[in-house]
Amino acid sequence: MCATCGCGADEVQVSLLTDSHPHDHDQQHRLDHGHHGHEGQPEHDDRLQHDHLGHGHDRTHTIALEQAVLAKNDQLADHNRTWLAGRGLTAINLMSSPGAGKTTLLERTIIDSGLTLSVIEGDQETSVDAERIRAAGARSVQVNTGAGCHLDAAMVRRALDQLAPQTGVVAIENVGNLVCPALFDLGEARKVVIISVTEGDDKPLKYPHMFSAADLIVINKTDLLPYVDFDVDRLTRDARKLQPGVEVLGLSARSGDNLDRWFGWLKALSTG
Secondary structure, eight states, X not given: OOTTTOTTHHHHHHHHHHHHHHHHHHHHHHHHTTOBOTTXXXXXXXXXXXXXXXXXXXXXXXXHHHHHHHHHHHHHHHHHHHHHHHTTOEEEEEEOSTTSSHHHHHHHHHHHSOOOEEEEEEESSOSHHHHHHHHHTOEEEEEEOTXXXXXXXXXXXXHHHHHOOOSSEEEEEOOSOSSGGGGOOOSOSEEEEEEEGXXXXXXXXXXXXXXXXXXXXXXEOGGXXXXXXXXXXXXXXXXXXXXXXXXXXXXXXXXXXXXXXXXXXXXXXXXX
């Protein structure tokens, strides 16, 4: 359940309505028994005030629930981080919109980089991406979130137990979404945001939380730059307003252009 982004909203709404139900019962009891004001009219002002206060009461509980969800997640993420460090493993959290090329980039990395990768694949449904990773030669576990729009630390904890990585880099491919994944620490060492040139160069302005969280921004599908309206300098400038000094790396996972720089970044991270 995610109170911060709305997935699992039905469960959140049920808990809030349950909490406020006794007040609604009192209100209905007053109406059923014909309680009136001094002029013989129903107490409309009192009822309206009650409704307003009830709304504020629900809002307070919503905020408290959001804080509790994130606090619990952060605690589990710290546990994941300790677990990984104790085994000499480095985890990266790959985040992007759907279709930016996360899985293709991981396939090329597994095949061509010489690094040992284990992969946690996050999607709402299917095991397609995990099967692609295994076909490329790496261990992979699929996590299906159903209606959920991001991975959380508890999901990653269970996936790590199943994956049982021994050495190298653990790549966590998050659910395709430029909003919610930025809010949830998974225990990773670095957050990598991948954007393809077909998406437009205005994404840092539209999704500032995602780009503020980035340790590295990968601009993928650069082989298509001659055919699309995408300004690399503009995206870099806007991203660095949010995260000064963030590294921006352009490459094409499909053609192989500039993949050596990506491999070098990973190798430096895993040996550092």
